[in-house]
Amino acid sequence: MAEMTMIKAITDAMRTELKNDEDVLLFGEDVGYYGGVFRATEGLQEEFGEDRVFDTPLAESGIGGLAIGLGVTGFRPIMEIQFIGFMFEVMDGLAGQMSRMHYRTGGYYDSPITVRAPFGGGVKTPELHPDSLEGLMAQTPGIRVVIPSTPYDAKGLLISSIRSNDPVFYLEHMKLYRSLKGEVPEEAYTVDLDKADIKREGDDITFVAYGAMVHSALKAAEQLSEENIAAEVIDLRTVSPVDLDTIIESVKKTNRAVVIQEAQKQAGVAAGISAEISERAILHLEAPVARVTAPDTVYPFASDEDVWLPDHNDIIEKAKATIDF
């Protein structure tokens, strides 16, 4: 075991799979010689050569098309979108093409592609860099959306994503890259896709969160425990498809739920989960399912983001209102 930041765990996962399978290729803007704008791919070109780890021209749709073409010719591409807001340029590649390759060809071709992109607020990046756009991809059948919240999960989920024959949209929260460390095994291991993790057990209320919000939820749970409120914290890890079994089982125990996301309130992952809880466990609920989200505006980059982003205080407030309902 080694103590690693999330970004080191991500690099380590890619190194492991580049070593493990010669068909794994890694490419994108600045990922080669430079090692990526966040250094996520640092040293990998040096170790595996320009044939396996390479820079592309600056064009996201081109990068997506490259991944699809390499996928059908027998490679296992890892493509990087430098910041999540640039995914609009490759939306056809993601939602229109790789997501339906298996379906469109009746299984003749796969899209064994992992799309990596940094996202998430609180680090003062420019406009269209920090947005939480996972909800857009979660709307798309045929593509998994994975968001790790710890270094251990980051490595295990990324290895699972790279090994998957279906396309995975793997999102890396920028604030978590270097803000926390954790024990990460040096060898290859996988964390199952589509499986949520119960990060903290509790009987009074269920918090469903993912990405950086898992840590806000844990902080809220910690503070609520001082008032004898035991919150159960579920880390989704995969936001599409969602592990509803784990959520519903928890809600049946706690009878209350708060779904937490950094993204704006309208539509999105939390809205879908709230609807599923209502459909599947309404008679177990003592209060309406609550949501903690950002407001439905464009992301206000830099100056107002600390107020705009939901935090542990918002979660505590919603939890208390739910319990007092």
Next chain:
Amino acid sequence: MAKHKYETFQILDENGKVVNEDEMPDLSDEQLQDIMYRMVYTRILDQRAVSLGRQGRLGFYAPVAGQEASMIGSHYAIDKEDWIAPGYRDIPQLIWHGYPLWQSYLFSKGHYKGGQMPEGLNALVPQIIIGAQIVQTAGIALGLKKKGNSQAVISYTGDGGASQGDFYEGMNFAGAFHVPAIFVVQNNQYAISVPADEQTAAETIAQKAVAAGIEGVQVDGMDALAVYAATQKARQNAVDGDGPTLIETLCYRYGPHSLSGDDPTRYRTSEEDDEWEKRDPLVRFRKYLESKDLWSEEKENEIVDEAKADVKAAMKEVEETPRQKVSELIEIMGNELPNNLQEQLEEYRAKESSE
């Protein structure tokens, strides 16, 4: 860049006379006859598809008459092992590459079995999004280069496709990675109703290769030999490691954009149609072959009969194919069935078994 570099490349004139002896490709009499055979067969397939479409027995269909030289001439120059990344109009090239006719009808009708290529066939399913196949072509070509195979990939789009961002990204990537790709733009003069000269201020689409740093050539797309020769050269360059080529074929679609309601009389004159029909690829190639005693009316009639019989047999196969089930669509969404689909699969199986 001087315009003369992009003068239209031609070998056979409208009367089937060789006007460019130096560029005459090295084809045997049998191969010449084979090109004509494929063009005639394709014309009949198109006529039958239009008729089946009007009877409501097909789904989506985009007519190809007028583009036979462009389609068959270019496809004839590539190898069996090469890849094709077609647009939705490029069904003939797929069929001559080994895609069964009856499956092309299933594709037209939206049946998933239409997308299941026969084992070993290197082709993408016809692309619906204009230009998406062009960036994918860059990826396929890079894959072929990395595998060290001496194969190329040929992609097809139309004049409208040359306006898409993906057209530029795909060519630029292919040029930057120096990969074995051939981009064919079949300039059939109209993107549905918008004429080619409203797509771009450039005098030719071929010259757009300059910006990508790759070879570009404009060809008379009604001249099968010129299209063949240009594509053969592009393929040779591709597999020799000399990089990609953009080929613009000047042609015309006689019919509507598709059978889904387009009426070309609203945007084209009959004079224009007549003008292009004088350049018909079948007429000029027939005249050329007749001048060499390689063609007869009898031979052509046999091909017409063969194509008609094949269409009939393919339609029979289609009509005997069981209707697809929603449960099957759920099963083919991906390699692994995620939990949401597992649940929905059970739901639809139950629904289907009670039908």
